Amino acid sequence: xxxxxxxxxxxxxxxxxxxxxxxxxxxxxxxxxxxxxxxxxxxxxxxxxxxxxxxxxxxxxxxxxxxxxxxxxxxxxxxxxxxxxxxxxxxxxxxxxxxxxxxxxxxxxxxxxxxxxxxxxxxxxxxxxxxxxxxxxxxxxxxxxxxxxxxxxxxxxxxxxxxxxxxxxxxxxxxxxxxxxxxxxxxxxxxxxxxxxxxxxxxxxxxxxxxxxxxxxxxxxxxxxxxxxxxxxxxxxxxxxxxxxxxxxxxxxxxxxxxxxxxxxxxxxxxxxxxxxxxxxxxxxxxxxxxxxxxxxxxxxxxxxxxxxxxxxxxxxxxxxxxxxxxxxxxxxxxxxxxxxxxxxxxxxxxxxxxxxxxxxxxxxxxxxxxxxxxxxxxxxxxxxxxxxxxxxxxxxxxxxxxxxxxxxxxxxxxxxxxxxxxxxxxxxxxxxxxxxxxxxxxxxxxxxxxxxxxxxxxxxxxxxxxxxxxxxxxxxxxxxxxxx
Ligand SMILES: Cc1ncc(COP(=O)(O)O)c(C=O)c1O
Numbered sequence: 001x002x003x004x005x006x007x008x009x010x011x012x013x014x015x016x017x018x019x020x021x022x023x024x025x026x027x028x029x030x031x032x033x034x035x036x037x038x039x040x041x042x043x044x045x046x047x048x049x050x051x052x053x054x055x056x057x058x059x060x061x062x063x064x065x066x067x068x069x070x071x072x073x074x075x076x077x078x079x080x081x082x083x084x085x086x087x088x089x090x091x092x093x094x095x096x097x098x099x100x101x102x103x104x105x106x107x108x109x110x111x112x113x114x115x116x117x118x119x120x121x122x123x124x125x126x127x128x129x130x131x132x133x134x135x136x137x138x139x140x141x142x143x144x145x146x147x148x149x150x151x152x153x154x155x156x157x158x159x160x161x162x163x164x165x166x167x168x169x170x171x172x173x174x175x176x177x178x179x180x181x182x183x184x185x186x187x188x189x190x191x192x193x194x195x196x197x198x199x200x201x202x203x204x205x206x207x208x209x210x211x212x213x214x215x216x217x218x219x220x221x222x223x224x225x226x227x228x229x230x231x232x233x234x235x236x237x238x239x240x241x242x243x244x245x246x247x248x249x250x251x252x253x254x255x256x257x258x259x260x261x262x263x264x265x266x267x268x269x270x271x272x273x274x275x276x277x278x279x280x281x282x283x284x285x286x287x288x289x290x291x292x293x294x295x296x297x298x299x300x301x302x303x304x305x306x307x308x309x310x311x312x313x314x315x316x317x318x319x320x321x322x323x324x325x326x327x328x329x330x331x332x333x334x335x336x337x338x339x340x341x342x343x344x345x346x347x348x349x350x351x352x353x354x355x356x357x358x359x360x361x362x363x364x365x366x367x368x369x370x371x372x373x374x375x376x377x378x379x380x381x382x383x384x385x386x387x388x389x390x391x392x393x394x395x396x397x398x399x400x401x402x403x404x405x406x407x408x409x410x411x412x413x414x415x416x417x418x419x420x421x422x423x424x425x426x427x428x429x430x431x432x433x434x435x436x437x438x439x440x441x442x443x444x445x446x447x448x449x450x451x452x453x454x455x456x457x458x459x460x461x462x463x464x465x466x467x468x469x470x471x472x473x474x475x476x477x478x479x480x481x482x483x484x485x
Contacts, residue, residue, distance in 0.1 A: 024386075024389065024390070024393070025390065025393070027463065027466055027467075029466075030386075030461075030462040030463045030465065030466035030467075031462075031463060033382075033386070033462035034461045034462045034463055037379060037461070037462070038375070039371055039375060039376070039379050039457060039458075040461065042367065042370060042371065042458050042459065043458075043459045043460075043461060044085075045084055045085055045086065045367045045370070045458070045459070046082045046083065046084055046085065046288075046367075046458065046459040047082060047083045047084075047085060048071040048072065048074060048082060048459065049071070049072050049074065049082075050066070050069035050070065050071055050072060050440075051069050051070055051071070051072050051439075051440030052066040052069030053066075053069070053072070054072050054440055054442070055440070070440070072440040072441070072442055073439075073440060073441045073442065073464050073467050073468050073471070074442045074459075074460070074464075075441070075442065075443050075453045075454055075455055075456075075460065075464065075465075075468055076442045076443055076444050076454065077285060077286055077288075077418070077454050077455075077456030077458075077459075077460070078234075078237075078262060078266075078285055078286070078418065078419045078444065078452055078454035079285065079444045079452075079454075080284055080285065080291055081265075081284060081285055081286055081287060081288030081289070081364070081456065082288060082456075082459055083288070083290070084288055084363050084364050084366075084367050086363040086364075086366055086367065087290070087360050087363040087364070089363075090114060090115075090359050090360070090362065090363040090366075091356065091359050091360060091363070093113060093114060093115070093359075094115060094355060094356065094359040097110065097113055097115070097118075098355075105117065105118050106118040106119045107119065115355075115359065115362070118355050119352075121353070121355050121358045121359070121362070122141065122142060122143065122325075122346070122349070122353050122358065123346070124362065125142035125358050125361055125362050125365070126138070126140045126141055126142055126345070126346070128362060128365035128366070128368075128369060129142055129296055129361075129365060131372075131373070132264060132265055132269075132287070132365070132368055132373060133260065133264055133269045133271050133279070133281075133296075133298060134268065134269045134270035134271050134272055134273060134274075134373075135271050135272050135298050136272055136301060136344075138301065138304065138343060138344030138345065138346065139271070139272060139298055139299060139300060139301055139304065139344060139345050140296060140297070140298055140345050141296065141297055141299075141344075141345040141346050141348060141349050142283070142294055142295075142296045142353070142358060142361060143294065143295065143296065143297065143348075143349050143350075143353055144294070144295050144297070144350070145282065145292070145294070145295040146176070146259070146261055146280050146281060146282040146295045147176045147177075147179075147180055148295075149280040149295050149296070149297045150176075150177065150180045150228075150259070150280045151180055151183075151184070152297070152320070152321055152348060152350070153257060153278040153280060153297060153299070153348070154180065154181070154184045154226070154228075154257075155184075155320060155321045156278075156299075156303075156318050156319065156320040156321070156348065157226060157255050157257060157277060157278055157303075157318075158184055158188070158225060158226045159225065159319075160185075160188050160190060160195075160225045161225070163222070163223065164222070164223060164224065164225045165185075165188070165190050165195055165223065165225055166194075166195045166196070166197050166220060166223045166224045166225060167181050167184070167185060167195060167196060167197070167224070167225065167226045167227070167228060168197040168198075168199065168216060168217070168220060168224050168226070168227040168228070168229075168254075169181055169196065169197070169198060169199070169227070169228045169229065170198065170199045170200075170201075170208060170229060170230065170233070171198035171199060171200035171201070172200070172201065172206060172233070172235060173198075173228075173230065173259075174230065174234050174259065174261070177228060177230070177259055181196060181228060182196065197216065197220050197224065199212060199213060199216050205236070205406075205408050206233075206235060206236045206408055207236060207238050207408070207410060208233075208238070208240075210240070210241045210244055210245065213229070213240070213245050213248075214244070214245070214248050217245075217248055217249055217252055217254065218252070221252035221253075221254065224252075224254050225254070225255070226254065226255050226256070226257070227245075227249050227254055227255070227256040227257070228256075228257050228258075228259065229245065229256070229257075229258055229259070230258070230259045230260075230261070230262065230263075231258045231259065231260045231262070231263035231264075231267075231269065231279070232260075232261075232262035232263040232266065232267065232416075232417050232419070233262075234261065234262050235408075235421060235446060235450065235452075236408045236409055236410075236421050237262075237408070237409040237410075237416050237417060237418075237419035237420060237421050237452065237454075238409065238410055238415060238416060239263065239267055239410075239414070239415050239416050239417055241415075242258060242269070242274050242276065243270075243273075243274045246274050246275055246276055246277075247274075247275070250275065255277045255278075256276065256277055257276070257277055257278040257279060257280070258271075258276055258278075258279040258280075259279070259280060259281070260279045260280065260281035260298075261280075261281050261282050261285060262285060262286075262417065262419070263281070263417060264281040264282075264283070264285075264286065264287055264296070265283075265285070265286030265287040265288075265368065265373075266285075266286040266380070266417040266418055267373075267377060267380075267417045268373045268374060268377045269373075271298050271300075272300065272301070275300065276298065276300060277299075277300055277303060278297065278298060278299050278300070278303070279297065279298040280295065280296070280297045280298075281295060281296055281297075282295045282296075283295060283296060283361050283364070286418070286456060287361070287364055287365075287368075288364040288367070288458070289357070289360045289361040289363075289364050290357075290360045293357050293360055293361060294353060294354060294357035294358060294361055297345055297348065298345060299344065299345040299348060301344065303318050304318075304343055304344035304345055304347060304348075305317065305343060306340070306341055306342070306343045306347065308340055317341050317347065320341075320347075320348055321350070322339050322341070322350070323349065323350025323351055324350075324351075324352075325349040325350055325351050325352050325353070326339075326341050326342060326346065326347045326348055326349040326350060327339055327340060327341060327342065327347075328340040328341070328342055329342060367458065368458075376457045376458065377457075379457035380417065380418045380455070380456075380457040381413045382462075383418070383455040383457055383460060383462065383465055384413070384416065384417075384418055384419075384420060384455060385413065386462060386465050386466075387420055387453065387455060387465045387468070387469065388407065388411075388420060390465065390466065390469035391403075391405075391407065391420070391422070391469060391472070391473070392407070403476070404424060404425040404428055404476050404479070404480050405422045405423060405424045405425065405428075405476065406422070406423050407420055407421070407422055407423075408421040408422070408423050408450070409421050417454075418454045418455055418456060418457065419452050419453065419454040420452070420453050420454075421446075421450055421451075421452050421453075422450065422451050422452075422453065423449055423450050424449045424450070424451065424476075424479075425449070425480075426448070426449060427479075427483050428449070428476065428479040428480065428483065429445065429447070429448065429449050429451070431475070431478060431479035431482055431483075432451070432472070432475040432476060432479050433445055433451075435471065435474070435475035435478060435479075436471060436472065436475060439471045439475075441467075441468055441471055441472070443468075453468065453472075
């Protein structure tokens with residue numbers, strides 16, 4: 001297996017052997033797991049909406065009694081991460097910098113600011129982001145949004161010829177990735193029906209095996225210009241073996257990029273060591289930077305080199321779509337229209353980024369820097385295993401076939417992140433969602449029958465997972481009863 005599995009020699013979760021089943025199904029057991037969790041203090045870095053917050057039709061409370069409402073059970077960090085407490089303070093500080101310094105804020109340091117001058121904030125964000133995805137500092141740019149960044153990197157990395165023009169992706173890829181690939185192919189004058197190679201899952205569980213991907217690469221190598229795959233598949237939560245697949249693509253001289261939307265801040269990526277050509281991600285899921293917030297991209301150092309003394313443009317730097325913010329910082333303001341890119345991922349930037357967005361992203365990255373991805377991943381594996389175990393073993397006297405759902409996500413912790421995708425039997429989803437909602441549980445649904453449940457190790461507790469399992473299993477029973485009546 002790839003080097004990822006080496007790094008993540010993790011102790012697999014709390015003791016959940018058969019003899020502790022009864023204890024594991026108790027709240028007290030979940031509380032004891034929380035009491036021994038070395039990362040439990042990080043939950044206080046976040047604002048967890050209360051159950052009353054979620055129910056209320058207004059933003060602000062109207063009834064003082066609501067102050068006593070318990071926190072919701074928020075297991076939806078795979079869709080939108082919660083707000084770090086630091087965000088409001090950091091954004092407010094930025095607003096003060098703007099209001100008191102105007103344009104001079106671009107260039108000057110201020111002793112009471114947590115940010116560098118506006119024009120250097122992007123570099124600061126990249127520095128904080130790099131260790132989260134296993135990159136060198138200059139291989140990351142915090143910029144744009146996922147889909148627009150995907151177009152930018154494809155403009156640089158998809159250079160089709162008459163012979164090699166196809167793009168390989170998975171058949172169930174996120175629609176935006178599908179559209180981006182399809183439109184890039186059309187822009188180059190090829191027929192998307194012919195040029196898109198889709199790897200389809202072979203089983204009902206929607207999992208694609210590494211062997212299947214390697215085989216598809218072998219079969220289509222002669223015609224394939226680029227591969228784009230998800231690090232973690234959004235629907236099933238499957239974590240692909242990036243190291244092995246990337247190595248194999250390179251052995252066939254094919255460039256490969258990864259959509260890390262569901263992986264960044266979730267699993268211990270090592271984009272540099274795995275020799276990934278490029279990657280893109282958003283920062284509003286596990287990276288808690290706010291809805292639609294600024295995204296990021298990774299470009300391996302070998303694709304970010306700049307040598308202006310070389311004789312051809314291709315040798316000077318990788319051809320790309322250019323903008324002034326990707327230009328050398330020393331000459332950026334000379335306005336001489338002679339584009340010299342910054343080395344690294346920063347040279348792929350187009351516009352000056354929103355400092356408001358970057359501020360929110362940095363506030364969240366500061367929380368990540370209170371721990372490490374290795375420690376977060378260790379807790380995440382435990383939380384998700386605990387969730388799985390409660391779903392599969394409860395109630396103790398029930399037979400596995402009595403449960404009206406199956407878990408689509410791979411069982412092996414090396415092949416998944418925080419998320420479990422649960423497929424319900426037909427006709428149960430609506431009742432179950434209603435029950436979850438009325439009990440202050442937030443998960444995410446994929447119609448017609450899948451719920452995705454993602455305990456985020458920064459702010460979710462073992463008690464969250466235990467409470468969820470009780471409410472969810474009760475909701476299942478109710479839904480089955482209603483279906484049968
Ligand atoms: C896997 C995946 N790719 C792409 C996107 C699109 O992201 P954006 O809207 O930030 O471009 C998402 C959004 O949720 C996603 O989950």
